Amino acid sequence: MPYRLWQGLCSLKLTLILLFALAGVALVGTVVPQNLAPEAYLRIYPQPVWTLLRAMGVHDLYRAWWFLALPGLLGLNLAACTLQRLPGMWRSVMRPRLRPDPAWLLSLVQHAAWSVPAPQETIDFRLAALLRQHFARPRLLRGDGRNWLFAQKNAWARFSVVVTHLAILLILGGALVGKLAGFRTHLEIAEGATVATLSLPGATEPRPLGFALRCDDFAIDYYPGTDRVREYRTLLTVLEDGRELPGLTRIPLLVNHPLRFRGLNFFQSSYDLAAPRLQLQWRGADQQAWQEVPVVAGEPVRLADGHMVMVTSFSDEHRGQGPAAGIVVVDDAGRHGQAIVGTRRAVSTDGADGLQFRLKAAELNYITVLQVTRDPGVPLVWAGCLLLLAGLAACCGLSHQRVWVLLRPVAGGTEIWLGGRAHRQQRQFADRFAMLRQRLQEGLSQVLAEHQEGTGPHDQ
Amino acid sequence: MTSNLLFNVCTLGYLLSLVLLLAYVACDGRWPALLATWAARAAFGLHGAGMVWRWYESHQLPGGVGRVPLTNLYESVVFFAWAIMLFYLVLDLKLRRPVVGIFVLPFALAGMAWAQVFLSDAIEPLMPALRSRWLVYHVVSCFLAYAAFTLACAASIMGLLQAVRQSSGEPGRSRILAVLLRRAPDAAQLDQLNYRAIAIGFPIWTLGIVTGSVWANSAWGSYWSWDPKETWSLIVWLIYAAFLHARLTRGWEGRRAAWLSIFGFAATLFCYLGVNLLLSGLHSYAS
Numbered sequence: 079m080p081y082r083l084w085q086g087l088c089s090l091k092l093t094l095i096l097l098f099a100l101a102g103v104a105l106v107g108t109v110v111p112q113n114l115a116p117e118a119y120l121r122i123y124p125q126p127v128w129t130l131l132r133a134m135g136v137h138d139l140y141r142a143w144w145f146l147a148l149p150g151l152l153g154l155n156l157a158a159c160t161l162q163r164l165p166g167m168w169r170s171v172m173r174p175r176l177r178p179d180p181a182w183l184l185s186l187v188q189h190a191a192w193s194v195p196a197p198q199e200t201i202d203f204r205l206a207a208l209l210r211q212h213f214a215r216p217r218l219l220r221g222d223g224r225n226w227l228f229a230q231k232n233a234w235a236r237f238s239v240v241v242t243h244l245a246i247l248l249i250l251g252g253a254l255v256g257k258l259a260g261f262r263t264h265l266e267i268a269e270g271a272t273v274a275t276l277s278l279p280g281a282t283e284p285r286p287l288g289f290a291l292r293c294d295d296f297a298i299d300y301y302p303g304t305d306r307v308r309e310y311r312t313l314l315t316v317l318e319d320g321r322e323l324p325g326l327t328r329i330p331l332l333v334n335h336p337l338r339f340r341g342l343n344f345f346q347s348s349y350d351l352a353a354p355r356l357q358l359q360w361r362g363a364d365q366q367a368w369q370e371v372p373v374v375a376g377e378p379v380r381l382a383d384g385h386m387v388m389v390t391s392f393s394d395e396h397r398g399q400g401p402a403a404g405i406v407v408v409d410d411a412g413r414h415g416q417a418i419v420g421t422r423r424a425v426s427t428d429g430a431d432g433l434q435f436r437l438k439a440a441e442l443n444y445i446t447v448l449q450v451t452r453d454p455g456v457p458l459v460w461a462g463c464l465l466l467l468a469g470l471a472a473c474c475g476l477s478h479q480r481v482w483v484l485l486r487p488v489a490g491g492t493e494i495w496l497g498g499r500a501h502r503q504q505r506q507f508a509d510r511f512a513m514l515r516q517r518l519q520e521g522l523s524q525v526l527a528e529h530q531e532g533t534g535p536h537d538q
Numbered sequence: 539m540t541s542n543l544l545f546n547v548c549t550l551g552y553l554l555s556l557v558l559l560l561a562y563v564a565c566d567g568r569w570p571a572l573l574a575t576w577a578a579r580a581a582f583g584l585h586g587a588g589m590v591w592r593w594y595e596s597h598q599l600p601g602g603v604g605r606v607p608l609t610n611l612y613e614s615v616v617f618f619a620w621a622i623m624l625f626y627l628v629l630d631l632k633l634r635r636p637v638v639g640i641f642v643l644p645f646a647l648a649g650m651a652w653a654q655v656f657l658s659d660a661i662e663p664l665m666p667a668l669r670s671r672w673l674v675y676h677v678v679s680c681f682l683a684y685a686a687f688t689l690a691c692a693a694s695i696m697g698l699l700q701a702v703r704q705s706s707g708e709p710g711r712s713r714i715l716a717v718l719l720r721r722a723p724d725a726a727q728l729d730q731l732n733y734r735a736i737a738i739g740f741p742i743w744t745l746g747i748v749t750g751s752v753w754a755n756s757a758w759g760s761y762w763s764w765d766p767k768e769t770w771s772l773i774v775w776l777i778y779a780a781f782l783h784a785r786l787t788r789g790w791e792g793r794r795a796a797w798l799s800i801f802g803f804a805a806t807l808f809c810y811l812g813v814n815l816l817l818s819g820l821h822s823y824a825s
Contacts, residue, residue, distance in 0.1 A: 090787055097780040101773045101805075108766040108817055140764045253762070262760065301663045302601040309666050333666035334757050345759035346666075449759040459761060463748040470741040505730050 087158040096152045103148060107139035153250045156243045164240060171233045171478070176219055177226050178482050183497035187504070188511040192519065195491040196526050198225055202485055205494075208521040212514055213481055227483035235476035236501060242469030245462045252458030260453035265344070267293035268352045268445045272317065276450055288340065290317040294328050296349060296444040309333065310346050312446040331448070341452055348447040353377070354392045356403055357439040358419070363432030370438060375403070385409050385433065394442060396420060401440045407433060477502040481514065494522075541595055541607075542659055544588030545616060549650040551581025552623075556643045559636055563718045571636035578639065582623045589613075589620065596661045603663045608677040611814070612657040617677070618810075619649035621685035625735075629689065633731075637721045641692040672753035680746035680771075684806055686739025687778070690732045691803035694796035697728035701793055729792050732799050733785060740778050747771050766817040770809035777802040 086092060110131065111122070119128045119137060135142030175182075183189050194201060202218065202225045209216045209229050216229035267273050272292040275284035294313040301308045309332055316326035316339060331337050337344040353375040359368040362383055371387070373379050378388040386408045396402030399420050408414040417425045419435045426434050477500045484495040496515055500507035558574035589607050597604030607613045626642045653659075703719050723731065750771070751761040762768060781798050784790035790798075 090783060093783055094780050094787075097776045097783070101776040101780075104769050104773055104776075107764065108769045108813070112764070301603065304601065304663065306663050307666060308602075308663065309669070334670040334672075334753075336756055336759065343759060345757075347759070451759050453760075456755070456761065459751075463751070467741065467745055467748060470744055474737040474741050 084158065087155055088162045090159070092155050093152070093159065096148060096155060100148045100152065103139070103145055106136060107145075110136050110139070112140070113138055149250055149253075153247055157247060160240050160243045167236045167240070171236055174228060174230065174480065175482075176217065176228050177221065177224075178484060178497065180484060180486070180495050183482060183484060183495045186497040186499050188498035188500075188508060190496045190515050191494065193488060193491055193493050194522055194526060198485045198487055198492050201492060201522060201525060202227070204522065204525045205483060205485070205518065208518050209481065209483070209514075212517045213479075216481075216483075223487060225483075225485040227485075228480070230478065230480040232476045232478050235472050236478045238469050238472035238476065240469075241465055242473055245465035245469050248462030248465065249459050252455035252460075252462060254455065255458060256453040256455030260451065260455060262449065262451040262453075264347065265291075265448045265450045266350065266445050267291060267448070269293050269296055269443055287342070289323075290320075291315070291344075292317060293446050296446040298349070310349060312346055312448070314344070331446075341454070343451045343453075345449040345451070346446070347449040350445040350447060352443040352445045354389075354403075355441045355443050356389055356392065356437065358387070358389075358403075358405070359436040359438050360387070361434050363426075363434070368436065374443075387435075390416075392440065394440065401437060403437055403440065405435060477507065479507055479510070481511075483518075494518075541588045541592035542654075544584050544591060545650065546654060548581045548584040548588060549647065549654055551577050551584065552643055552647045552650060555581065555639065556647060559640050559643070562636060563640070563714055563721070574636060574639060575630065578623065578643070579627060582620070582627055585616075585620050585623065589616065592661070599661060601663065603661065605664050605669075606674055608674065608681075609664055609668055610658075610662065612653050612659050614677065614681065614810075615649045615653040615657065618681050618684055619646040619653075621681050622646045622649070622688050625685050625689050629731075633723065635721065635723050637718050638692070638696070638723070640718065641696050642689060645688050645692065667757045670753055670757060672749055672756075676746060676749040676753055679742050679749055683739045683743035683746055684810060686735050686742060687774075687799075687803050687806045690735035690739065690799045693728045693731040693735060694799040694803075696722055697725055697732060697796045698793060700725040700728055701796075725792065729795060732795060736778055736781055736799065736802075740775075740782060743771075743775060743778065747775060767809070767813045770805070770813050774802065774805050774809050777805050 111118070114137065116128070116132075119131065123131065131137050135144070139145050180191070184191075206216050206218050206227055209227060214229040214231045216227040219226045219228070261278055263276055263278050265273060265276060270293065272290050273287075274290040275286050277284045292315045294315055295311075296313075297311050298307055299309040299311060300306060312331040313328045314331055314337060315328055316323045326339070329337055331344060331346050333346050336346070356373045356375065358371050358373050360371065360381060361368050369382065371379055371381060373387065373389050375389040375392050378386050380386050388406050389403045390406055391404040392401070393403075394401045396418070399422055402418055402420045404416065404418050406414055406416045415433075417435060419425055419437045421437045421440075423436070425436075426432055479498065479500045481496070481498045484497075486493045486495070496518065498507065498511045498514070555574045555577040558570045558577060562568075562570035562574060592607040592613070593604075596607065608617055622642065623646050626639065626646070630636070630638065699715070700719055700722060703716070704725050722728070750768070754763065754768075755761040777798070781795065781802060784798065785795065
């Protein structure tokens with residue numbers, strides 16, 4: 079039974095089934111929307127369908143155990159296949175057949191045989207030179223009164239399959255490491271604020287970063303004359319024990335330029351508007367001089383004369399008059415008044431006391447939203463990707479080609495047996511073999527002609 | 539815009555080439571085929587010049603909008619058609635079978651016509667996520683692979699017709715088709731062509747996915763996020779991986795391989811267009 083299990087695990091049929099199954103199941107996840115709220119699904123599907131989808135985990139397909147089992151099985155399958163075939167590959171590369179007999183050569187798809195009227199000794203070196211010139215450097219072996227030549231190209235290309243499969247295992251391994259030891263979450267930092275913890279999904283306690291991050295600035299850059307965004311930019315400073323780290327101050331974080339620091343990656347993800355910061359000016363009814371007070375929208379502030387003031391709303395453009403803020407003023411007696419305050423002229427609140435307000439300056443305050451990830455599997459994945467590309471290029475572009483020549487003395491000369499084999503790209507190899515055979519025959523006839531001219535007169 | 543004019547002329551050039559090829563099948567002489575080949579080459583030259591010109595035009599626009607012409611649906615279709623023609627013309631140099639063009643040209647022609655008639659050719663500024671040097675590597679490798687798969691599909695369609703002709707011995711229902719197939723490579727050659735195109739396209743497709751992952755890892759914070767486009771690119775990869783493995787087993791040559799290749803191409807087209815037009819996700823350049 080274990081043997082049959084192993085055979086099944088090694089089979090190419092299983093590979094094909096898994097490849098198609100993975101494709102088919104992955105497709106489902108692109109048709110059924112992923113990770114929506116239950117209400118959203120109920121708007122799309124009737125209750126029983128949604129119950130079934132949820133029970134099977136189709137709404138979160140790519141994390142469902144039965145989905146992950148497919149790449150897991152595929153990994154096992156290709157590991158098994160590769161292990162099973164490795165010894166054979168190793169043998170064919172390291173211990174090639176060096177002294178084939180004519181019958182074996184005839185069994186090859188590419189073979190040829192012809193005779194030349196010259197002894198072996200006059201042509202074997204010449205054949206070796208021709209093989210070297212037109213194919214690859216051969217080994218010359220003698221024995222039994224026969225000579226053999228063996229030449230091969232791209233022997234290591236046999237292992238390209240191993241490299242490719244290993245690469246896929248590395249990528250799957252990297253993904254597994256990332257799944258087990260990694261996380262991803264969001265981090266919001268208002269301009270000027272500093273954070274030192276992350277809140278992870280599913281965790282109750284915030285996780286300390288080990289350092290602190292301050293958002294110095296967030297800006298949106300537009301293409302000139304349009305409202306199209308060109309770049310989102312956050313300036314971040316890394317702090318440790320309250321001190322700025324040299325070289326890590328005001329680091330620009332752009333959409334395609336994340337910050338990678340101590341195994342954590344920070345990506346510009348999105349942004350939000352925080353409460354605006356305003357500079358209000360005020361004076362009492364009997365005063366001449368204006369006094370200034372900084373206000374954050376939504377936070378009440380006590381003025382020097384005892385009134386409380388709070389900005390309740392803000393707009394950076396109010397009826398063509400520039401920025402304006404809605405304020406509420408409350409005195410100790412609980413009487414309150416309100417007004418809309420702009421930059422152009424002073425207004426009195428409609429309550430009591432004749433307080434006058436003016437908006438000096440207003441600044442929109444942004445919150446930058448960063449995506450934070452930790453994924454120790456990424457180096458494995460990249461190593462796997464590089465190996466995969468190298469392995470595939472070799473798999474699809476190179477084949478291990480071998481050529482054997484057997485020289486056997488016959489009456490009046492030598493019989494030449496030529497055989498060739500490629501482990502893939504048979505058609506190209508057939509052309510190449512035909513060409514090689516022609517080159518060898520032409521080269522030999524040249525030698526024979528020289529041989530006869532040189533020896534002719536002495537024989538007579 | 540001048541680039542637009544170039545693309546219009548180039549589309550007409552492909553059309554002319556196709557008409558000449560049909561004339562070559564309909565009548566006997568060799569010259570229509572010769573003219574068709576040269577028309578296709580000239581149109582291909584204009585096609586490339588048009589893309590370079592569009593690049594130049596984008597840099598002439600105010601506000602630093604300049605970027606490679608590979609960033610929206612229109613430009614991608616134009617590049618797709620260019621890549622198909624690139625593979626076809628290189629193949630034609632080796633194969634010297636003009637009738638193959640009858641099966642390949644319609645793909646390039648359909649793409650160009652669709653782009654010219656229905657798609658917006660406005661040069662829009664790039665959104666922040668697209669402002670990356672990985673854009674060029676990712677898009678170029680993906681579309682070269684698409685083009686190789688297109689060629690495999692064209693060879694498969696020819697191969698299926700040829701296989702029907704060779705097995706039945708019938709010259710086909712129409713005389714034109716019979717002549718066409720007589721001048722086409724035989725079924726075994728077409729099967730080989732199908733395989734070679736996929737063997738070339740598959741590593742390039744892998745490169746496209748890998749460069750996309752590297753890019754996603756710096757723009758979106760993750761090398762893989764099961765976005766529909768990513769998932770479909772994996773589906774296409776799995777189908778062609780299955781194709782290449784199926785070749786190692788008996789019986790997966792000829793017709794079955796051809797059908798699998800056509801099926802793979804359908805998935806490829808869905809990955810390219812269907813995902814953008816029918817599903818929603820991060821790769822939303824189609825809007």
